[in-house]
Amino acid sequence: MTPSPPAAKLRLATVWLAGCSGCHMSFLDLDEFLFDLAEKVDVVFSPVGTDVKIYPENVDIALVEGAVANVDNLELALQVRQRTGLVISFGDCAVTANVPGLRNLLDAGHDSAKAVLERGYLELADATGQLPFAPGIVPELLPRVLPLHEVIPVDLYLPGCPPSAERIREAITPLLSGERPVQEGSAMLRFG
């Protein structure tokens, strides 16, 4: 009797757009569940799990933290969608734009990039205030901060600021066996 070959592992990515990385910290709070997870998935892209710089092809599941606030976020979000089976909007910033989206309050969100830069680098600056200008180095801000689903289609929403480790586990576990989690009730859905 020969041992059956190990089942192919799911390819998991975690992505960090415009957010505080709190959702990733919460992900690390999964503690020993991370060991269970490591047996079932290959982490192929993650700011806390790999040093890969290019988003790979054929990703099965991506947890995307953060809102879409600059051209890099936009480019990465589009890549994620193209190369991933199931995209999860991970945490309030991805789901609602949350705190990064507060800059949309300047200039009623029409061109809050200009407004926020002027506020930060000119109005509140000392005598030497000047707008940062580093094309190709610092990504340009989008005129408006957007929740992920306004940029790409999203398959699952995991709200929370941050979603608790428990909530993350409850959402991921069924996905590992090809099922969708039941997104109901305070434990799974609450914003904030």
Add this chain to the structure above:
Amino acid sequence: MSVVTLTVNGQDVAVPAGASLLEATRAAEANVPTLCHLEGLTPVSSCRLCLVEVEGSGKLLPACSTAAAEGMVVHTHTPRLREYRRMTVELFFAEGNHVCAVCVANTHCELQDMAVTVGMDHSRFPYQYPQRPVDATHPQFTLDHNRCILCTRCVRVCDEIEGAHVWDIGSRGGQCHIVAGLDEPWGQVQACTSCGKCVDVCPTGALFRNSDTTAEKQPNTTLPALLRTAREQHRWHNQ
């Protein structure tokens, strides 16, 4: 006392004549969601969350302001009602600036709870990011218009229970906002008794005590009903 009997989600219930449809649905433990409604205040039917289907009525009826009638057959959670409720909550979130993470009412907010109740995991409608002011002129309380959902509980509690009528509504449509006095800074309105009832009944973090910071607001929404009942039943010796 006469009684009317009706059917809610297939369950027979009996309520006193004159009771609202909402009371009837509660007798059937149907959990019809409400947001603008508050026990002890006049119903205004503005949040539209308590709309229910009544067989034979061409329209959806707000349970809070519709009288229960003999023989009504009521459905409270049909698929379309669920869908409308979710859309309603999405519209609430999208029209204001609700950032739960940094709100005084986080974990004690009826709007936040309502998103859970109706299963709203994201808003399909784009956020509007309206530019709204904060009135921090009152020595004890603050009104943050960004978090106001125009339920008018504050307007009603101040008018109907406290009798001061400090609050009302100004402008119209999406520009609607709560005004203090004759649209003055709250701190300048002499009619305000600083009783805090408006703060206690506010379902969100729009009205709060200055001492409260993120997630510290502890509302008390049972006051209006207590006070109204006490008055009506002359429970106080000096009455």
Add this chain to the structure above:
Amino acid sequence: MPVPPQLRCCDASGCRSAGGQALRSALEGARDAAGLDADALTIKPVGCLRLCGSGPLVACDGPGPTQLFGGVSPEHAGALIAASHAAGLATSHTASGGDALAAHRLDLEDSFFALQQPVVLEGCGQVNPESIDDALAFGTYAQLRRVLQELTPEQVRDEVRRSGLRGRGGAGYPTGLKWDTVALQPPGPRYVVCNADEGDPGAFMDRSVLESDPHRLIEGMAIAAYAVGAERGFVYVRAEYPLAIERLRLALQQARSRHLLGNHIDGTTFNLRLEVRVGAGAYVCGEETALLLSIQGQRGMPQPRPPFPAQSGLWGAPTLINNVETFTAVPAILREGGDWYAAIGTEHSKGTKVFALSGAVVNTGLVEVPMGTPLRTVVEVIGGGVPDGSPIKAVQTGGPSGGCIPAERLDTPVDYESLLELGSMMGSGGMVVMGASTSMPEVARHFMGFSVNESCGKCVPCRAGTVQLAQLLDRFVEHRATPADMERLDALCQMVKVTSLCGLGQSAPNPVLSTLRWFRHEYEAACREPAACVAAGGVEP
């Protein structure tokens, strides 16, 4: 004895804006210059002469047939005086000045006039709206006097019930039933209220009646007050109608001075106090519960119904609310009988209806036709179709609460039920004709913008839903919508329609729903694949 010739000059808002007042002064000057005195040639300001688009209008009554002139300027005054004075002596063509007026002569045999059946508009263009003597001479108040002397309130209501009259404000509730409901409430004070808060874009029927024949409205209201037992009433007019307000106030004053209002009207025990209340610019105050709050000095916001105003209205008392046109139809119904009125129109929509015809149409103006007249007759025969002769694309009825009826449905009879079936509604009577170049998503966005501005803000589907709908429509108008937007548009329209508190919100999606129904391809043509939107930088919502 031959009637002396007279010139009837339209002095309603439309013709005034076209220079009607200057024309009338010039006519008076020319009459004096011709050595005629006022008895020999009367120059009378009157109300609407119907063909508003050709103003200023002057009707010329002589011993011969009446002639109508349009678009005349003060320099034609001499020729008009000559024509009117000569009308009895010779045919108009040979009359001096006839040639100068040839281009301005309007054919009264033309379908625009010939197919009309004036009932509500009987006195419009006939009587001087500022003279109660003229109104009395025309027969106004005769029915009020007869009713007070000869009929019981029950008999009056019976006549109205038999007429089959339905509310002309838009919803078409049976008038007789409403009167009965108010009359049969427990004893106590009652009120009558006239809703003259005509706010639909493209609607100017009520304004014309108020400006042209205010005494007829007062007579109708007084009869209604008698029939339901009210002793006090209000006419709620929008502030944007200053001339209507001025004339109505004058008419009320005149009626009081002749004891046709006030205590012991016409020597009977019937008392009625009528007042004008001027709106403050909110469209929603045309909604009856909001209107009642506004009359009581409160913020005009719709209230849940029941209780209906007929049970609990002004200051908690039973209140009868009807629209201008409804009240104005009442005197004729009593004069000719309910059965006479019921014989006009269709089985379920009886009598006549006044429409305000405008848009891409040759004849712009006021039209009163029997209910059930095919829409095509109204817009193509009476209206004369699109000015450049191209086919009509759609007809918008019912303003921001109504919808667009496509050209292929123009044979639909105009009645309450048929228009509802087409996804539009009768509304108050505004009818806007649209030509081939009109973009339907743009029409829908225009009306949605109106609803956004006019929402009172009380309930969330209307307050926030219309804003989202308008932004969705922007995407279609600007050709950056996606198929998903189409789904959202459909779903949100349904939601706002079904869950809004009052008629404004419930009907706000109608212009979208009706254009989606009949012109869906225009919306589809505005859709792009999501990827194309992102590629085009259209990621912003």
